[in-house]
Amino acid sequence: MDEEGDGYRWEGNYEKTWELIQETDGGLVDTTTTNAKREKRRLIQQRLSNVKLGVMRHVFLVLDQSVNMEDNDLKPSRFICLKRLSEQFILEFYDQNPISQIGVIVVKNGKGQKISELSSNINKHIANIKAQKACEGQFSLYNGLEIAFKTLSSMPSYASREIVIVAGSLTSVDPHPINDMLTQLAESNIRVSVIGLSAAVQIFSRVSAATGGTYNVMLDEQHLQELLRLQCAPPAATPTMEPSLVKMGFPPHVTEGPLSLCQCHVDDKSKAELTTHGFTCPTCASKYCEVPVECKICSLTLVCAPHLARSYHHLFPLAQFTETPTEELIDDSMVCGGCTKTFGNQKHVYRCETCNSYFCYTCDIFVHDMLHHCPGCESRPR
Amino acid sequence: MGDSVGDLLVLVIDLHPVWWADHSLTGVVQSSLVLSNAHLLQNPLNKLCVYGYMNTGVYKLYPTEEDLVAGESTAGKYEGFDVVNTTILMRLKDIMLECRDPEEHKQLDGSLLSGALIQALCHCNVMSKNLAIGNILNSRILVLKGSPDSRSQYMAIMNSIFAAQKNKVAIDSCVLGEDSTFLQQASEITGGTYMRVQDHGKLAQYMLGVFLMGVEFRKSFNTPPASKVDFRAACQCHSKMTDLGFVCSVCMSVYCGFRPICMTCNAHFKLPTALLKGKKVTGKRKLENGKS
Ligand SMILES: [Zn+2]
Numbered sequence: 001m002d003e004e005g006d007g008y009r010w011e012g013n014y015e016k017t018w019e020l021i022q023e024t025d026g027g028l029v030d031t032t033t034t035n036a037k038r039e040k041r042r043l044i045q046q047r048l049s050n051v052k053l054g055v056m057r058h059v060f061l062v063l064d065q066s067v068n069m070e071d072n073d074l075k076p077s078r079f080i081c082l083k084r085l086s087e088q089f090i091l092e093f094y095d096q097n098p099i100s101q102i103g104v105i106v107v108k109n110g111k112g113q114k115i116s117e118l119s120s121n122i123n124k125h126i127a128n129i130k131a132q133k134a135c136e137g138q139f140s141l142y143n144g145l146e147i148a149f150k151t152l153s154s155m156p157s158y159a160s161r162e163i164v165i166v167a168g169s170l171t172s173v174d175p176h177p178i179n180d181m182l183t184q185l186a187e188s189n190i191r192v193s194v195i196g197l198s199a200a201v202q203i204f205s206r207v208s209a210a211t212g213g214t215y216n217v218m219l220d221e222q223h224l225q226e227l228l229r230l231q232c233a234p235p236a237a238t239p240t241m242e243p244s245l246v247k248m249g250f251p252p253h254v255t256e257g258p259l260s261l262c263q264c265h266v267d268d269k270s271k272a273e274l275t276t277h278g279f280t281c282p283t284c285a286s287k288y289c290e291v292p293v294e295c296k297i298c299s300l301t302l303v304c305a306p307h308l309a310r311s312y313h314h315l316f317p318l319a320q321f322t323e324t325p326t327e328e329l330i331d332d333s334m335v336c337g338g339c340t341k342t343f344g345n346q347k348h349v350y351r352c353e354t355c356n357s358y359f360c361y362t363c364d365i366f367v368h369d370m371l372h373h374c375p376g377c378e379s380r381p382r
Numbered sequence: 383m384g385d386s387v388g389d390l391l392v393l394v395i396d397l398h399p400v401w402w403a404d405h406s407l408t409g410v411v412q413s414s415l416v417l418s419n420a421h422l423l424q425n426p427l428n429k430l431c432v433y434g435y436m437n438t439g440v441y442k443l444y445p446t447e448e449d450l451v452a453g454e455s456t457a458g459k460y461e462g463f464d465v466v467n468t469t470i471l472m473r474l475k476d477i478m479l480e481c482r483d484p485e486e487h488k489q490l491d492g493s494l495l496s497g498a499l500i501q502a503l504c505h506c507n508v509m510s511k512n513l514a515i516g517n518i519l520n521s522r523i524l525v526l527k528g529s530p531d532s533r534s535q536y537m538a539i540m541n542s543i544f545a546a547q548k549n550k551v552a553i554d555s556c557v558l559g560e561d562s563t564f565l566q567q568a569s570e571i572t573g574g575t576y577m578r579v580q581d582h583g584k585l586a587q588y589m590l591g592v593f594l595m596g597v598e599f600r601k602s603f604n605t606p607p608a609s610k611v612d613f614r615a616a617c618q619c620h621s622k623m624t625d626l627g628f629v630c631s632v633c634m635s636v637y638c639g640f641r642p643i644c645m646t647c648n649a650h651f652k653l654p655t656a657l658l659k660g661k662k663v664t665g666k667r668k669l670e671n672g673k674s
Pocket residue numbers: 281282283284285286295296297298299300
């Protein structure tokens with residue numbers, strides 16, 4: 001499915017949604033539109049297989065806050081809807097890229113404003129986005145990019161530098177020719193991806209093409225959510241990204257220590273509390289309630305081993321299973337290698353090429369979206 | 383909130399033959415049956431699923447495909463206990479009869495906990511997908527583990543833990559042998575309870591006292607305090623736990639010291655970033671940290 005060729009809802013083909021309805025084993029009706037999801041995943045994986053990824057990322061989220069965001073084609077209004085989806089995006093992003101950093105910029109009145117500094121503090125980002133109220137003035141692509149550029153260009157070169165713009169405007173009020181900015185961005189290896197809310201705009205597609213990003217125009221709210229989710233998967237590494245050994249601390253979790261203040265709430269008088277638990281920086285012994293965090297005192301990145309493990313499924317993805325018509329199965333009593341149920345009246349089964357186990361539709365989706373390991377392969381003696 | 387559809391309890395029992403050669407499996411099986419019956423007794427809608435796993439494979443002990451077809455209506459009724467108990471015991475016997483040669487088992491790596499967790503999660507997922515819209519099935523997994531962790535399953539187990547967390551499936555752990563870092567992390571991350579039982583004779587009491595309760599009820603009782611979880615990383619180079627390490631920016635491998643080439647992905651590194659950054663990180667601070 002080519003995103004650009006998709007067109008608008010009303011231009012699209014008549015969708016026979018009822019044909020997607022499948023009867024599951026429980027006799028219940030499952031209105032799955034996940035066939036498309038499976039296809040999409042296959043495409044993403046094709047693109048990413050055998051490609052080195054940039055799993056450490058610095059990403060600026062640039063949100064359009066011009067008057068164009070007051071339209072109510074998204075409910076209740078574009079901006080309110082976008083605020084909600086951005087929150088989801090940030091949560092999903094940190095879930096998949098826990099040792100990456102996000103910053104947030106809003107553009108209104110033709111000016112960009114950094115509302116959340118590049119960091120891994122999820123709650124702060126979400127609070128800062130929530131605090132944004134009125135949409136004013138015009139959108140400025142140049143100004144938004146410039147602010148993100150200034151910060152990103154000074155970030156270490158082993159990490160992937162990205163800007164994700166969500167724009168509802170069809171115009172941009174720029175103080176300087178955008179081409180200068182494009183050269184600078186390309187030179188600093190900053191990838192700009194744009195998600196449009198209304199119609200395709202030539203300048204946006206040029207910016208993303210010139211910097212190696214993606215450009216998509218959303219169809220509806222669900223599609224917008226999907227487009228944001230796609231940005232959560234780490235992109236391919238650029239050739240100029242230099243591999244590097246990054247010094248990190250794995251702080252021990254103290255549960256019953258002496259009462260002490262944590263560094264994360266120390267600035268906020270109302271929330272600063274003496275606690276007995278937290279993570280202590282291995283070099284300077286300052287305490288934090290949550291990791292990952294960059295130590296404020298010695299600037300060491302503090303993480304836990306599970307945080308690193310969350311990136312593994314991007315680095316070592318599970319190969320796609322082969323779709324086979326159920327009739328071709330020789331043995332009628334064959335069961336799904338995941339849920340051990342018989343295939344019943346399902347039209348297709350899915351086979352793992354490594355262990356030759358067969359899986360039902362539900363398990364195929366679950367295994368690839370969630371588990372990232374084949375139940376058959378993992379249950380074989382080694 | 384939809385209608386109550388009961389809780390799903392998935393029991394995952396370690397059957398590693400070499401480990402059990404020195405311990406009594408009977409007590410553990412009996413305790414598991416007690417817990418299974420008590421779980422089904424609590425609510426006629428409660429559901430049960432039992433897996434056994436060892437180094438040769440993962441086996442579903444209950445329900446088997448025939449039980450599902452024939453027993454759907456009797457499951458949970460009192461006469462159903464007999465079916466549950468006999469099915470589990472019969473399947474166990476079959477599996478035990480298959481593994482006669484201890485030498486063969488010593489050749490293999492540890493018990494396949496990763497496979498068992500993955501299958502258990504697939505089961506939870508399918509069960510929750512078959513519900514009417516609006517109904518929520520509370521699922522939890524209880525792992526009964528004897529044999530030690532095997533390092534080669536680390537990645538699969540971590541990914542299953544994250545999948546469980548996302549699907550709101552709590553992983554309870556009842557460890558009978560040495561402490562398991564895998565299960566400590568699993569219970570901590572998914573909000574389950576981790577417990578190490580040294581006196582196997584009291585297992586049934588522990589099971590009924592701690593693991594029979596749904597996770598949300600445990601908050602109101604004095605259940606065992608959360609154990610200390612070691613979230614430190616083991617380095618690739620010496621498999622040593624480290625609290626200060628170097629992480630490869632390409633493949634996330636952890637090393638305890640600087641090295642020019644990554645062992646996993648062959649990336650060639652520049653100088654450590656801490657030095658390039660030029661911030662006040664000096665060797666001096668290491669002195670304060672006498673713990674490692
Ligand atoms: Zn520090």
